[in-house]
Amino acid sequence: MNQRKQSCFPTSPVSRSSSFSRQPPRVLIVDTSPPWWSETRSVICEALDNFLALASSLEGPSRLPLLSLYAVSLQQECLLPFVQVKGNFVRLQSCVEELRSLPKEGCTGPRGDLLKQAVLDGLQQFKQFVRHAAATSNVNSHSVEVTLLTGRPGRAVVRQLEERLKDSDLVSLRRLLVVHIAVEQNYPERESAWSQEGLSTGGTDDPEENLMLHTVVDLQVVENCVTAVENVLKMWLHDQGGDREHLHLLLPPSLQDFGPDPNPGRRPIPVCLKCDMQERLLSPALLSGIPVLGTKTESLWDFHPSVTSLTNQSPSPQRLRVIKALRAEGVCQSVLYGLPLVIRSTTCWQLDWDELETNHQTFHALCYTLRARDWFLLVRSEPDSGCSTGVFSYYLLQSSSSLSLLLKPVLTRELLLSSSTPVSNEDPPASALTKVQSSLDQLEEDPMFNPLCLSTNLYRHLKMRGLAQRRGHPYGQNNRTQNQSRPQRRDSLQPPEGSTSRQSQGRVRATVAPLPSAAATRLSRRPLTLSRSRPHGPSPVLDDTDDCHSDVQFSPV
Known part of the structure; x- marks a missing residue:
C-alpha cells in the first residue's frame, strides 16, 4: 500500500540514475614531436590543467570515469594509466606537469607506427582494466574513446592511422578523434573542420579498405588557443548515452493524416517528434566549496553576502559594477540561467527623503534609457575587501515597461559546455512542412502570455502529501513515533484513582496547562504610562487561554 502511495510522488527526471x-x-x-610541440605545448597544458581541475571537482554522477594519457614523440610513453578522475586532481595535475616538462626541441615528427602503437596500447590497457578492476569500478561502457592532439596537418595523420590500423582489432574502440591544433604555417586547413568528405579519400583508391574506419575516425581542426582546446575536452562531459531518445515532443494531430474525408470514429494521433537533449552549461551547484553568490538566485537569501560579523550589524549591501552595455538582439537566451530577481528603486526608511527622491529619479532615468536603446547591462560582482582569490559572478540587467529591472545570472567561460548544433540553409521537404504547419494551425494563439492561466497541480499534491503524513505515510515517520509516545505521557498525568475533578478532564483536552490569567490576580496594578525617558519599554504578555484574537496586555514596569 505504501509503495502504491509513493508512486504518486515521482522524483524529478533530472535526477534519474540512467543519466x-x-x-x-x-x-x-x-603528439609532442618538434617543431609543433613548441607551438602547442603551453596551450595544451594550460587547457588540460583547467579542464581536469573542473572535471575532478564536479559532484553528481561521474561524467568522466577514467582517463589515461600518452605522450608520443620519438618514443611512446604512458604518463598516466587509467585512473579515476573525480576527486583525484593532485594525481592529474602531476601528470600535466610531467607533460609540460617534455623537451620542445629534437628530431622532427614521430613515426606513424608510434601513433598506431599508442592507440593499440590504450585499447589493450582498457581490456586489462575491465578484466581485473571492473568489479570495483563504476565503468559501464564496453568501449573506449581515443583522442589525439597534434599540431601536424590533420589529413596526413588520419591517412597514416587508417593505413596502419585497418588490419588491427578495433572491437573495443568506440571512436578515434584526431584534433589538429592549427598553428600559423598550416592554419588554412581550419576550413575542413569536421568534414566527412576527404577524411579517408587520400590514402588508398579502394573505398572498401577504409570502410571499417569510416565510422570511428573523425577529424577536427581548432585554433591554437586555450579556449578552443578546452571546448574539445569539455565535449567529454556531455551525456554519451544514446541508447534511446531523451524526449518525445507531441504536437496536435495533423489534418493531413486524415485526408479529405476524415473518419469520425478514428482517434486522432498526435505528431510525435523524438528528440535528444544536451546541456548548455554546468550548473554551479555541482561545484562545492565556492561562494554561493552567483550559484543560484532562487531567493534574496541566496544573493546576500555570506560574510558573518561578530557584531549584530547587518551585512553591507552587495555591490554590482556595470562593465559593459549589450544590444538585446545580440544576447542568446541559452547563456542565461537561474531564476530572475526583480530590482526596484529602494524604499529603505533609513535614507533621507531627498536622497530617496533623487535615487528614484535616477533609477527611472536608467530604466527609460535602457528601454529606449534596447540595451542590456552586463554587471559583475565586486569582491570582498581583502579577498584576492574570490570567484567573480556575472549578471545581465534587463529593462521592462515598468520601473524595474530584471537580474539573471549569465554564463562564463568555465561553466560553458561545447555545443554542436547543426545549421541548415535548405528548406525542409514540402510534405513535412505541410504536416507541421497543419498541426500548428490547430493551436490557440495568445497575443500575450499570462502565467496565471497555468496550474501545475502543486496545491493538490501538497495537500495529498500532508494528509498522507497523518495516515502513517512514510513521509510522516516522525509523526508516528511522536504519537506512540503520547499515551505514556498522558498516563503519567492521570490523577489518583477515585478522583473525579474537572481539572483532570481539562488536561485531556490541553497538552500544556494554560497560564493563570492576569485578571485572576487581585494585586493592584499601576497605570500604564509611556515615557521616552525610560530605558526599556513595556513587555507584552499574551493570555494563553484565549485565541489569536485575544487582547495584548502589558505588565507594569
Whole structure:
C-alpha cells in the first residue's frame, strides 16, 4: 500500500540514475614531436590543467570515469594509466606537469607506427582494466574513446592511422578523434573542420579498405588557443548515452493524416517528434566549496553576502559594477540561467527623503534609457575587501515597461559546455512542412502570455502529501513515533484513582496547562504610562487561554 502511495510522488527526471550511466573511459594521446610541440605545448597544458581541475571537482554522477594519457614523440610513453578522475586532481595535475616538462626541441615528427602503437596500447590497457578492476569500478561502457592532439596537418595523420590500423582489432574502440591544433604555417586547413568528405579519400583508391574506419575516425581542426582546446575536452562531459531518445515532443494531430474525408470514429494521433537533449552549461551547484553568490538566485537569501560579523550589524549591501552595455538582439537566451530577481528603486526608511527622491529619479532615468536603446547591462560582482582569490559572478540587467529591472545570472567561460548544433540553409521537404504547419494551425494563439492561466497541480499534491503524513505515510515517520509516545505521557498525568475533578478532564483536552490569567490576580496594578525617558519599554504578555484574537496586555514596569 505504501509503495502504491509513493508512486504518486515521482522524483524529478533530472535526477534519474540512467543519466551519465554510459560514459566511456578516455585515452588522450598528445603528439609532442618538434617543431609543433613548441607551438602547442603551453596551450595544451594550460587547457588540460583547467579542464581536469573542473572535471575532478564536479559532484553528481561521474561524467568522466577514467582517463589515461600518452605522450608520443620519438618514443611512446604512458604518463598516466587509467585512473579515476573525480576527486583525484593532485594525481592529474602531476601528470600535466610531467607533460609540460617534455623537451620542445629534437628530431622532427614521430613515426606513424608510434601513433598506431599508442592507440593499440590504450585499447589493450582498457581490456586489462575491465578484466581485473571492473568489479570495483563504476565503468559501464564496453568501449573506449581515443583522442589525439597534434599540431601536424590533420589529413596526413588520419591517412597514416587508417593505413596502419585497418588490419588491427578495433572491437573495443568506440571512436578515434584526431584534433589538429592549427598553428600559423598550416592554419588554412581550419576550413575542413569536421568534414566527412576527404577524411579517408587520400590514402588508398579502394573505398572498401577504409570502410571499417569510416565510422570511428573523425577529424577536427581548432585554433591554437586555450579556449578552443578546452571546448574539445569539455565535449567529454556531455551525456554519451544514446541508447534511446531523451524526449518525445507531441504536437496536435495533423489534418493531413486524415485526408479529405476524415473518419469520425478514428482517434486522432498526435505528431510525435523524438528528440535528444544536451546541456548548455554546468550548473554551479555541482561545484562545492565556492561562494554561493552567483550559484543560484532562487531567493534574496541566496544573493546576500555570506560574510558573518561578530557584531549584530547587518551585512553591507552587495555591490554590482556595470562593465559593459549589450544590444538585446545580440544576447542568446541559452547563456542565461537561474531564476530572475526583480530590482526596484529602494524604499529603505533609513535614507533621507531627498536622497530617496533623487535615487528614484535616477533609477527611472536608467530604466527609460535602457528601454529606449534596447540595451542590456552586463554587471559583475565586486569582491570582498581583502579577498584576492574570490570567484567573480556575472549578471545581465534587463529593462521592462515598468520601473524595474530584471537580474539573471549569465554564463562564463568555465561553466560553458561545447555545443554542436547543426545549421541548415535548405528548406525542409514540402510534405513535412505541410504536416507541421497543419498541426500548428490547430493551436490557440495568445497575443500575450499570462502565467496565471497555468496550474501545475502543486496545491493538490501538497495537500495529498500532508494528509498522507497523518495516515502513517512514510513521509510522516516522525509523526508516528511522536504519537506512540503520547499515551505514556498522558498516563503519567492521570490523577489518583477515585478522583473525579474537572481539572483532570481539562488536561485531556490541553497538552500544556494554560497560564493563570492576569485578571485572576487581585494585586493592584499601576497605570500604564509611556515615557521616552525610560530605558526599556513595556513587555507584552499574551493570555494563553484565549485565541489569536485575544487582547495584548502589558505588565507594569
